[in-house]
Amino acid sequence: MKHLYKICVFCSLLVLGFVSCEQDNTGALYEDVSGVTFANAKLNSVTVQATNPSFTVDLLRADSSSPLSGNVTFEATLPDKSSLEGVTVSGYSFGAGETKTTITVNVDPLEIGVVLSMKFTIPDNALTPVSGIGTLSVDVQKAYTWLPLGKGKYVDNWVSGVEYPVDIQKAEGFNRYRVLNPYVETLKNDDGEWEDWRATSSAPHVEFWTTENNLVSFLPFFLGLNYQADSKQPIYAYHASAFSGLSPDFSKWVDSKTVQLAPYFYIQGLGGWNNTQKNGVIIITMP
Helix, strand or coil, rough: CCCHHHHHHHHHHHHHHHHHHHHHHHHHHHCCCCCCCCCCCCCCEEEEEEEECEEEEECCCCCCCCEEEECCCCEEEECCCCEEEEECCCCCCCCCCCCCEEEEEEEECCCCCCCCCEEEEHHHHHEECCCCEEEEEEEEECCCEEEEEEEEEEEEEECCCCCCCEEEEECCCCCCEEECCCCCCHHHCCCCHHHEEECCCCCCEEEEEEECCCEEEEEEEEEEHHHHHHCCCCEEEHHHHHHHCCCCCCCCCEEECCCEEECCEEEEECCECCCCCCCEEEEEEEC
């Protein structure tokens, strides 16, 4: 009987000891609400404007009894796996009573159209111990803000020689322009008598910009024509700088309202028609 009593007492002490340990651990686990955390581990892709290439990332905390400040580390990786230099990330700062703040990220050196992969890390000694999200990743791109400039005119004398009215846009803060849908009408009407060489679509815009000494450059664009009616052989217009030994001087502002483009009309792997050293190939009349 005494033996049984000792066993019962021993078991009771074990249970009490276990409960005591569990309570102690629970207190240590849930009472420490210091530190900061990201709200999410991954953000949707972010597009910043070229005139204001910044965005913010939220940080949270539970203990707001006193001010708190610090820094996060970051990586900024380009598609070729190299690091983009010149990106800046501000420190964070919580005022007393504040549970949410932000850091500001500036990606000014990023080129238009390039996807930058960014990863932010809260140092271990600053991270919320329980359920804290210590790393956050996001893909970032930069874009222009396009504003309507008005109605202009566009004629490609190689494709058709027929002029059509077009809408023209300007990038806010830059000497950069877009001519919208310049080939839709002339191809629909088959002004150049291309017949079955005509594709089902063409460039949604022709984008050009001022470089120096009134010269202009432009992005390659699809004419809406396929060589020998083969959709695998589209004809594109390229700036002279895409080829070695060709002068870029014929793509330029003719006057304050007129731009001319002198392209190389090219089919990848085959060749094409070199118009880079000619005047009057494509004429754009500005609003």
